[in-house]
């Protein structure tokens with residue numbers, strides 16, 4: 194199936210289905226983008242010899258000049274150093290403005306190589322081939338690209354839409370459990386912010402989703418992409434406030450990720466805990482009842498995700514002692530959030546299941562109370 198992201202001259206399609214990786218040329222034709230002579234496949238070291246190689250091989254059939262560049266796997270690669278290494282690879286390849294960057298990997302590879310494509314030669318086309326669930330349902334769509342600053346997530350970046358997204362659902366069979374679960378946090382997010390029926394469906398389909406049943410996965414990916422495409426179409430650059438709803442849970446999550454040290458807590462785990470923090474904040478303001486938070490906690494837990502910093506999943510092994518955050522430091526990091534304006538921290542809070550709003554008048558004391566509660 195194809196989901197369209199309608200953005201006038203920047204419109205593109207998301208092709209979703211099994212086996213698409215080895216049929217890259219066919220998918221490109223269906224999505225109506227050109228594959229030029231010079232192509233760089235950016236990936237991470239876990240995927241270089243498997244999924245990235247499948248794409249490179251599918252492209253090499255046409256006597257192209259194809260380079261594969263692999264960065265170390267993990268969040269720490271969203272860095273100046275790895276960005277610079279991609280620029281070097283593009284120089285070596287003599288890439289021009291029509292050369293294509295293909296991101297084969299999770300959200301890290303997509304964000305990093307998307308930003309390289311946005312900035313090298315002042316902009317080159319790029320294609321997203323997401324291989325993690327999180328990248329399939331969220332990061333490959335919408336054109337947010339960038340890297341982290343040591344003090345704040347995604348602080349350096351650009352909006353740069355891909356020319357196409359190719360989602361081969363078969364590749365999820367090799368995704369480690371922890372990374373699979375991380376993607377489900379963003380899926381739960383869509384239900385809370387936009388689609389109460391989808392949230393109900395997730396509650397009713399925990400077993401097939403946990404078992405990675407192909408039909409359930411196809412629905413999870415397709416519905417998530419449709420919802421994200423709708424938001425991005427309406428507010429591509431987060432100017433009206435609509436796109437900011439995709440940041441539900443992220444005000445807390447990004448502060449946790451930076452403070453824990455990038456990669457210690459995965460993005461999905463941080464978002465899961467962050468959503469519960471935001472939901473509790475909504476309760477304190479009288480926006481929702483406790484049951485709305487409880488449903489989120491139960492669903493996240495059913496997917497093996499943490500709902501608090503003390504949960505077993507997070508506190509297992511070496512993480513236990515690290516994840517006690519000082520509330521002043523969390524609030525300091527929140528003050529760097531890109532959504533803020535006029536020095537006020539902006540939170541996305543649920544008003545009911547399937548609907549959220551933006552609030553910039555939350556009391557710091559309430560935030561501190563919630564941080565103490567989830568410790």
Ligand SMILES: NC(=O)c1ccc[n+]([C@@H]2O[C@H](COP(=O)([O-])OP(=O)(O)OC[C@H]3O[C@@H](n4cnc5c(N)ncnc54)[C@H](O)[C@@H]3O)[C@@H](O)[C@H]2O)c1
Pocket residue numbers: 237239240244266267268271298299300301302304324325326327328331332333334335336337338347364365366367368369372375376460461
């Ligand atoms: N741009 C956006 O709109 C957006 C949206 C959500 C998240 N993000 C970003 O995405 C990042 C998180 O993405 P992620 O969870 O995909 O992390 P990731 O890219 O680090 O991938 C997670 C791990 O899974 C491995 N992996 C990926 N696909 C695999 C496969 N098919 N088989 C085996 N291993 C596989 C990777 O090598 C890596 O070790 C964060 O940096 C987050 O900020 C961006």
Ligand SMILES: O=C(O)C(=O)C[C@@H](O)[C@H](O)[C@H](O)COP(=O)(O)O
Pocket residue numbers: 331335337346347379436437439440443531
């Ligand atoms: O696409 C968006 O918009 C999102 O907010 C999706 C988020 O899941 C994602 O983590 C995004 O990278 C966060 O963006 P940021 O602007 O808060 O850095």
Ligand SMILES: [Zn+2]
Pocket residue numbers: 331379443460464
């Ligand atoms: Zn996210």
